[in-house]
Structure formats: structure tokens, C-alpha cells
Amino acid sequence: MNKYVFALLCCLFLGTVHAGAENKSEQELKKAKFEGAQFVKLKNGYRVWTKRVGHGPIKILTLHGGPGCSHEYLECLELFFPKDKFQIIYYDQLGSYYSDQPDDVSLWTLERFCEEVEEVRVALGLEDFYLFGQSWGSLLAIEYSLKYQQHLKGLILSNIMGSLDSYVEYLNSLRAKLPQDVQNRMKAYEEKGDFLNPEYEKIMFEEVYTRHLCRLQPWPEPLVRTFAHMNPKPYQIIQGPNEFVITGNIKNWNRWDDLHKITVPTLVICGRHDTMNPADSIRMGTLLPNATVKICENGSHLAMYDDQENYFKAVLEFFTTHQ
DSSP states (O other): HHHHHHHHHHIIIIOOOOOHHHHHHHHHHHHHHHTTTTEEEOTSSSSEEEEEEEOSEEEEEESSSSTTTGGGGGGGGEEEEEOTTEEEEEOOOOOTTTOOOOOOOGGGGOOOOOHHHHHHHHHHHHOOOEEETHHHHHHHHHHOOOOHHGGGEEEEEEEEOSBBBHHHHHHHHHHHTTTTHHHHHHHHHTTTTTHHHHHHHIIIIIIIIIIOOOOOSSSOOHHHHHTTTOOOOHHHHTTSSBTOOSSSSTTBOGGGGGGGGGSSSSEEEETTTTTTHHHHHHHHHHHTTTEEEEETOOOTTHHHTTTTTHHHHHOOOOOHOOO
């Protein structure tokens, strides 16, 4: 999503805010987030933001979506993970709102992000922990697990598939179900490369995001805040202009043949109305040697919000089984 969608979201769900009050609110928000935070200095000299919530023995490192989103939409985890049993470790990847946001485009590669996760793990002294990925964060979690799973106790892959080809194929099938006039309007903008046109973004939001990203109306405030803080540059370079147009440097990503190498206990979870094919989640469950699969029947790409009861029931059962 870009600045036009951010503006639309703010108008729809947050209302119009006086500029001075908005700036003050942002300053207060950052101050609150920085209190108790631990910044990890990476080998490249930049810093990433992390923060622990809870003091329990079960440690969970979170990998948010995007790339370029923030941890903020994952705040709903706190409602379901008791602080005396869990430690939720939030982490904003490089380029995200609370971390450094460099302009160096060479930084936006899957390989570098994977090594960044390992640098964060080492800096925080994590061993025998759970890695929780959502969307892009799950793709990153797969890459990390293939290289560093000896440090993991378990893995949660939320809303992901095994290859970008599978992703594109399924998205095209969802697109084909849209009204023909909507498809025609989208195609007209895409053929001109006019992805930043406010009308195109309005179509994407009204016809795609509200059906397959989050089905709640209005959207939850942490989710709106996340998109308002999104840095589009990493997303555009790694994935592309939007969900339907995949031109970034992970366009050929495919791990179907490697999933059998991930042997730690794994939960694969998605929504029935997801942008990811539920059939792909089932297929992943057959390839991962120690996997459980859950399809949230009322959920979309953010089933943690629009099918919250089923989503967190499955997640908590996973932790109970694999403590």
C-alpha cells in the first residue's frame, strides 16, 4: 500500500485530525514505544527496535509482514498470551517505523533480512524459542529456519504459501471472481503502470483488501496504525507495486522442495478468505515433517483479527502441545 491508501484509511477509520494534534500523538506514541525498548545495532551500522512484553518462560520472536510494515498490528497477541507464561518479543525489521529507515536500496534483499534475524537472535540471547511469522514474516521465517533452525523450539507460519508462483496463481483466481467492470478498470491502470493513481488504490482497497486482507468494518486501530506507518520502499523492491503485480527480487522464490528440511514443530495457519490459497497451507502441512495445519473458516489474510477465536485457539493449542 502507498500514501494514498494510508490517507484513505485514516479518513475512513481514524477521522480527520488537526496536524498539530497528530504530530503530538505520534511523538507520544514513539516515546511510549521507546520506553523499555532494546535497540540492536546491526553489523551494517543501522539499528532495529525490539521490545519484550511479558516475563514467562515461553519466548516468541515475532516477524511482521511487509516488508516495511511494523509490529503494531501484532499487538493483539497480548490479549491471548498471559504475561506470566509468555514473552512476546516484538521486532521492527530494518526499514520499519520504529527502526532505522535507510535509503540504500541494496539492503532490501531476502538474504540480508534473514541474516538480520540471526543478528537480532544473538543480540537478545535467544535459544530454544518460537519464531512467529505472518505473511512476509512467515516467508522470512521459512528462510531463517532452513539455515538456523537449531536455535528454534517451534515455528508458526501464518498466512503464507510455498512459492510466489502459487501466490500469483491464486491471486489471479481471486481477481477473476471480481465483477468484470472492476477487472477492466484495474487492468486499464495496470497497463499504464499507474499504480499510484488514487482511483486504482481505491479499487484495490474496496474490492480486494476488504474482502481478503481484513473483513472487519471498521478495521482495528492497530492495523490502521500499521499501514499508516508503512514504509513502501522495501515492499516495492522485494515484492512489487501491489499484491497482483509481482516484479520484485523475490518473484522467483520457491521453497516447496525444501520444506521437508524444517523438522521443528510447526503450525501452518491461514484464513479461508485469505490472499493465500488454503490448499497451499494443507500442502505445506504434508511436506513439513512435524506440522499442524489450521484453516480459520471465517478469516482472511489477517485471521488474527477477523477470525480471532479460531485463530488463537489453534495457536494456544500448538504451544500447549509443544512446550
